[in-house]
Amino acid sequence: MATTTNYGWTTPDDTALVKDGAAAIRTLGSSVDTTTKNLNPSTTLGDMEYRSSTSNVNTRLPLGTASQQLRVNSGATAPEWFTPTPSGGMTLISTTTLSGTSVSLSSIAATYKHLLVVVSNITTSAGFYFYCKFNNSSIAEFNSWDMGSAAGTVSTYQAADFQFNSNTAIANTGAINTASLWLYNYASATERKNFAANFGYRTSGGVSRTALAGGTVNTTSAINELVFNAGGSTTFSGGTVLLYGVS
Numbered sequence: 001m002a003t004t005t006n007y008g009w010t011t012p013d014d015t016a017l018v019k020d021g022a023a024a025i026r027t028l029g030s031s032v033d034t035t036t037k038n039l040n041p042s043t044t045l046g047d048m049e050y051r052s053s054t055s056n057v058n059t060r061l062p063l064g065t066a067s068q069q070l071r072v073n074s075g076a077t078a079p080e081w082f083t084p085t086p087s088g089g090m091t092l093i094s095t096t097t098l099s100g101t102s103v104s105l106s107s108i109a110a111t112y113k114h115l116l117v118v119v120s121n122i123t124t125s126a127g128f129y130f131y132c133k134f135n136n137s138s139i140a141e142f143n144s145w146d147m148g149s150a151a152g153t154v155s156t157y158q159a160a161d162f163q164f165n166s167n168t169a170i171a172n173t174g175a176i177n178t179a180s181l182w183l184y185n186y187a188s189a190t191e192r193k194n195f196a197a198n199f200g201y202r203t204s205g206g207v208s209r210t211a212l213a214g215g216t217v218n219t220t221s222a223i224n225e226l227v228f229n230a231g232g233s234t235t236f237s238g239g240t241v242l243l244y245g246v247s
Helices: 021-039
Strands: 048-051 058-061 069-072 079-082 090-097 102-105 114-124 131-134 142-148 154-159 178-184 193-202 208-217 226-229 236-246
Touching: 058 079, 090 102, 102 236, 114 226
Parallel strands: none
Antiparallel strands: 048 058, 069 079, 090 236, 102 226, 114 178, 114 236, 131 226, 142 154, 142 208, 178 193, 193 208
């Protein structure tokens, strides 16, 4: 029995006596129908097809979701849709109100490159200092420096937490008390992490000041928790902490 060149559909030989033309047409038509469907498996508007490992058979790739992009999968065997992470963008991870003697931002996902923390309108039960601890560790793993705008002197120290402001008590009321913290490469499990902080505040004597701080966290563990406190038994009575992930 003769067959077609590309798809091998069965046709009568040139010398064959066609006794049942209808049956021959049905056989050929069924072959054409099957092959056509194998090459066009789409069922929904927006579907795409790509060649499968089987000759003359395509695989259906359903339409992705809004803003997804097309790429080759990790095995380099087929296309797939994926949701890209915005390059250089910031995502608000959480919003937390300051209260109690300490506030913890925990279970921080390791899906970003860096972290940015913005703290505003800090108020407390008494004059205070503003501290931050990573992973709630009690190990003296901060190698830090801070500089206050009053004297312009620089202090260096090693401790289990770092101090946003130099050694000047902060007034416990007043919306001027604001802080920011950049933590770089926080999710790395092999490298130490650098950080930089800025703090604008009013002293207990009513003087407005700015302090800078920075340093290195001497740990190769990923940072998944930030703990803020006002020192000793001093409690927070207000303030908002915004945590951003930076892609």
